[in-house]
Amino acid sequence: MDKNRLTGAIETLKESGVRMTPQRHAILQYLLSSMEHPTADEIYKALEANFPNMSVATVYNNLRVFKDAGLIRELTYGDASSRFDANVEDHYHVICQTCGKITDFDYAPIDLEHRAAEGTGYTVDSHRLEFYGTCPACQHYKKIQ
Amino acid sequence: MDKNRLTGAIETLKESGVRMTPQRHAILQYLLSSMEHPTADEIYKALEANFPNMSVATVYNNLRVFKDAGLIRELTYGDASSRFDANVEDHYHVICQTCGKITDFDYAPIDLEHRAAEGTGYTVDSHRLEFYGTCPACQHYKKIQ
DNA sequence: TAGACTAATTATAGATATTCTAAAGTAAGA
DNA sequence: TCTTACTTTAGAATATCTATAATTAGTCTA
Numbered sequence: 093m094d095k096n097r098l099t100g101a102i103e104t105l106k107e108s109g110v111r112m113t114p115q116r117h118a119i120l121q122y123l124l125s126s127m128e129h130p131t132a133d134e135i136y137k138a139l140e141a142n143f144p145n146m147s148v149a150t151v152y153n154n155l156r157v158f159k160d161a162g163l164i165r166e167l168t169y170g171d172a173s174s175r176f177d178a179n180v181e182d183h184y185h186v187i188c189q190t191c192g193k194i195t196d197f198d199y200a201p202i203d204l205e206h207r208a209a210e211g212t213g214y215t216v217d218s219h220r221l222e223f224y225g226t227c228p229a230c231q232h233y234k235k236i237q
Numbered sequence: 238m239d240k241n242r243l244t245g246a247i248e249t250l251k252e253s254g255v256r257m258t259p260q261r262h263a264i265l266q267y268l269l270s271s272m273e274h275p276t277a278d279e280i281y282k283a284l285e286a287n288f289p290n291m292s293v294a295t296v297y298n299n300l301r302v303f304k305d306a307g308l309i310r311e312l313t314y315g316d317a318s319s320r321f322d323a324n325v326e327d328h329y330h331v332i333c334q335t336c337g338k339i340t341d342f343d344y345a346p347i348d349l350e351h352r353a354a355e356g357t358g359y360t361v362d363s364h365r366l367e368f369y370g371t372c373p374a375c376q377h378y379k380k381i382q
Numbered sequence: 383t384a385g386a387c388t389a390a391t392t393a394t395a396g397a398t399a400t401t402c403t404a405a406a407g408t409a410a411g412a
Numbered sequence: 413t414c415t416t417a418c419t420t421t422a423g424a425a426t427a428t429c430t431a432t433a434a435t436t437a438g439t440c441t442a
Contacts, residue, residue, distance in 0.1 A: 111438060113390065132429080147392045152429065154390095168313055172400080172428060186357045195357045202347060208368040212331045212340050216370035223353040225361035256409055256418065277400080292421045297400065299419095317429085318399060384442090391436070402425070409418080 097124050097178075101163050108161050115139075115146055119154050123164060129175040129185075129194045167194070188227035190234075197223065242269050242323075246308050253306050260284075260291055264299050268309060268323040274330075274339045276318040312339070333372035335379075342368065
């Protein structure tokens with residue numbers, strides 16, 4: 093993991109008057125090191141061994157704190173639970189419809205917001221674009237079946 | 238509502254071996270006549286008067302049946318409950334972040350799926366694009382406040 | 383460093399959305 | 413009409429997430 097991102101994130105939180113606690117540090121570290129866009133429950137389970145007394149509510153509370161501080165993004169898809177992405181740069185996602193894996197797809201943001209605004213009378217300030225298909229692993233699995 | 242869409246939908250279901258029941262007919266009719274992208278609960282409440290004994294489970298069951306038959310699409314957003322869209326033609330949505338209203342935005346589909354596939358190794362077969370902002374009514378409301 | 387103040391964590395209960403189960407009902411073909 | 417398999421119903425079960433209250437733990441000040 094990029095150590096600077098963690099220290100930068102801690103710094104950002106400090107500036108917003110958010111205390112650093114062991115649980116917070118661990119959740120943040122896990123999010124920043126993960127490329128897997130984990131759910132709250134996955135984070136909870138991953139840290140359970142090191143924090144046997146940690147409550148699920150703590151995970152949710154802190155995810156909200158991080159989100160409010162602009163450090164992470166919440167992603168909601170068809171499945172029940174939200175996923176969290178520590179990459180807040182502009183990027184799109186490709187999602188495997190077989191296993192649910194989410195992969196980043198870096199691409200220059202499309203320029204359609206003003207057209208959407210014109211076409212509907214809304215003011216538009218952001219957009220979300222996702223691609224659906226099959227990841228390499230699941231393609232392979234389907235082939236050998 | 239377009240009567241032909243309803244009869245066409247019933248025909249499609251028949252071909253997939255799905256029986257027509259009064260509840261199914263009502264749910265389908267409601268979906269096809271609604272421009273509001275209703276939630277399961279909204280459908281349930283709307284039909285409660287005519288079907289006092291209908292169960293919520295029936296609404297969910299049938300939405301799944303229709304979805305599997307390709308007659309409707311399920312839309313999931315940040316808020317808790319799914320919305321259902323009987324318009325399965327290619328189109329995008331603009332969503333009001335203040336009141337939750339969802340408006341269709343007809344636009345020629347963007348052509349990025351092959352790039353997403355190249356960039357990630359996935360096979361890509363669909364995409365979803367949404368715009369977020371403020372609807373005309375909420376803009377007005379904010380102005381006069 | 384001691385004490386006080388405030389924020390964070392924990393455990394638990396609660397809210398909401400959706401699915402499951404088993405029994406009873408019903409559409410549609412023979 | 414009869415039969416059979418699919419549907420509906422009611423209610424329980426499950427899952428995710430939030431709210432609450434009590435306890436714990438940082439951090440600030442003297």
